[in-house]
Amino acid sequence: MPFLREDGAPLDELPLAQRPADGYRFALRAPVVYVDDPSGRRYRAPAAGEAPPPSGITDLASVPTPLWGLIASYGRQSAPAVLHDAQSLSAAALGDRDAALAQRREDDDVFHRALREQGVPVLRARLMWAWVSADRERTYGGWRGWLLLAQVALGVVAIVASIVLAILAGPAWLLLLPVPALAALAWGGLARLVVALTYPLALLxxxxxxxxxxxxxxxxxxxxxxxxxxxxxxxxxxxxxxxxxxxxxx
Structure with missing residues (x-):
């Protein structure tokens, strides 16, 4: 479902104010609503001033500035990014790591669906979802989160090594390419995240x-x-x- 205004009308503009005028954060001037089709749940990003800061404040898509040439911080991803920032603040405010982790896992999936509904290309949407999901696991997953990221790093090394060795010593080394994907199965529901991080990082x-x-x-x-x-x-x-x-x- 498209993003909506508070009154239920389609969101025809994203009302943002740059704060400060030469800064990198933006204040949402009016609430933004999103209804998630699979769950039917209604999500709302509050406007700045409805609650104490940083509620209603966003940096849009949190892409490091050196990578803006590949994925911009604003565009079709702006409304999903504003909503995700609001949901991330809500999760952090729970004060319970396990509860925050569970909420963020749900919210990150909603973020991915919203990106696709806004017309963000498949690969770009997947990369943005993987990025916020990795940050979620690092922040709230404790040692398991760090272990997941370590496995991703090892998987990247294995993929790069298999390609280099295939060039130098023969194509048989390409048989190592599926190994990171098979190892990811140990993570159960998080396997898709491990794969979505490992292979793009290695190949891109x-x-x-x-x-x-x-x-x-x-x-x-x-x-x-x-x-x-x-x-x-x-x-x-x-x-x-x-x-x-x-x-x-x-």
Whole structure:
């Protein structure tokens, strides 16, 4: 079901205010509603001011700035991201790690369905779901969460190694490719998350490396120019974060 306004009308615009005017967070000016088709449950992202901050405050899709060239922080994913931020705050406010973990697992699946309903491509939606789900397991899963991430890292190494060895020593090494997927079965319901993290990270690793290298070179040149111009070099590192008033270029 499409996103709705509070009065039930289709959401024809996402009312956001940049806070502060040169910052990287946004205040939701009016509530946003989403009805999840499979469950029939109604979700609501409150507007800023309805509850104490950070309720109603969002950074949209929490994509690291160096990767914005691959997945933008806003776009068709904006409404699902705003809703997910609100639900994440709700889970954190429960004060119980197990309860928060259970709620986040449900909310992350809703996030994925909402992304697809908004027309976000399959792979991009899956990657965004995997990213927030990995963060969820790291935050609330305790040692099991860290173990899951360690297995993902080992799986990435195994996939990359099998491809490299296949090139150097023969295609028989490609028989190792299904091993991370088989090992993921030990996680039961989380197996799809392990697979969704492992294989894209291994196969898209070169793309990510090129993107980060390009951004790194640009940031370095930008920092040198800023230094020579007598500006604030620290403003180059995170360009979406506003500098303190005494750090702004004169």
């Amino acid at each position: 690793g070169p793309v990510l490396a090129v993107q980060l290298l390009a951004v790194g070179v640009f940031r370095l040149v930008e920092a040198v120019v800023e230094l020579l111009a007598g500006g604030n070099v620290r403003s180059v590192v995170r360009p979406t974060v506003a500098p303190e008033p005494d750090e702004r270029a004169g």
